[in-house]
Amino acid sequence: MSEKTGQAGKDTMAENAVAIANQAWPSLPMGQGAGPTTPLEIARKLRAERKFDEAIKILQQEIEKKNSAHDCSLLLSDILADMGEFGKAATVMDELVKSDPKNKNYYMKRSVLRFKLDDRKGALEDVQKARAIDSKDMAIVKALIDVNASLGNYDDALKGLEEIKDQNMVDGGIHERKKNLLKLVRMREESDAYNFLLDGVKANAKEDSLLIATSMFEKITERRNADYYEIGCALYRKMGLPHKAIELGEEAEKSKKANDKMFRTLAFAYMDIHRFEKAIGIFEGLVKRNKDDPGIFADFAVAKLNSDDAKGALKEIDRAIEIDPHRELFYMHKGDIVARVEGVQQAIQWYEKAIKLNPLSQEAHDRKENANAVIYRHAKESDKRIFR
Secondary structure, three states, X not given: OOHHHHXXXXXXXXXXXXXXXXXXXXXXXXXXXXXXXXXXXXXXXXXXXXXXXXXXXXXXXXXXXXXXXXXXXXXXXXXXXXOOOXXXXXXXXXXXXXHOOOOHHHHHHHHHHHHHOOOHHHHHHXXXXXXXXOOOOHHHHHHHHHHHXXXXXXXXXXXXXXXXXXXXXXXXXXXXXXXXXXXXHHXXXXXXXXXXXXXXXXXXXXXXXXXXXXXXXXXXXXXXXXXXXXXXXXXXXXXXXXXXXXXXXXXXXXXXXXXXXXXXXXXXXXXXXXXXXXXXXXXXXXXXXXXXXXXXHHHHHHHHHHOOOHHHHHHHHHHHHHHXXXXXXXXXXXXXXXXXXXXXHHHHHHHHHHHHHOOOOHXXXXXXXXXXXXXXXXXXXXXXXXXX
8 A cells, every 4th residue: 555545544534434433323313313423423432332442543533633622632531541541641631721721621620630640739730720710610629628638738628618618508518528627637636746756755765865755655555556666665675674675566566567677676675685586586587578688687697696606697797798898887796706606816807897997986996906805815715705
């Protein structure tokens, strides 16, 4: 087929579709209805039959020819939305808005598409533009209420409700909307107070104001989420109350509200009371879930070292160093472990590596100095008293 012939076929596609449609739905006598006779009607029929690709081709042809372009574009946007192509549907609406920026319906339609694309701020802007065009349209006010509520702008949403109530006392949906909004407002207030207390606990614990932190923490009685257990467990351990940290951690575990940060604290709380098997069990789960976190492997090494599995500890600290070879703390831990496995003399090289990475690390210098002191006293094996 020649290029000219192909173009001619393309130009007559819509007309052929009309002819085919007339054959499929022959005209009936007046009063008995008739089949679709225009490309727009055919596209609507194809949409109903979910023959989206065929409908889109017809509509695109009509839009190019500027035949009922606005109506065809609206239908095209609807079909694209039916297909889940909300971005493309919104692009079609962008063009319609440009062509008629005073059409409130275009803004409203695009606001729905933006909302489905999770562009809630864009949806709100469109509804506000529609409102500027027609401030009396209660459907627009309702949309404004719903979008504001989804964004957490509850005060603005409540103002819209009062406006509708003033103009339409018989709208039963208003009472339900107001009830739901007031519930959301209460939830926000409770959440704000809860988060305020948790933030206060965290800040005071960081500053070592542990009594204030505990007092604030004990005021939280109703709502308990993963953050609550994480912060509380860390607070009690810092206060030297490992049993309370364990009690809280086990409660979180049973209620399935424990996160990995809390599990790490819980493992160390178990170590505080020499329940090393429990700590090892927790770390085994943590390393499976956090294979790229060197800190987890370093902590696991400490747990194994404390449970007298020095060779196992060496394996874990080597994994931590492999993931992050630039952290001096890991080399200090390795020196402590090597001192147990191979002797103090071999540990010194790892303390020196830590010092090389951070010459200002007093802890690394102290470890090296202690190791040299042990050697000076002719110690053949590690002196466990000086290693943490």
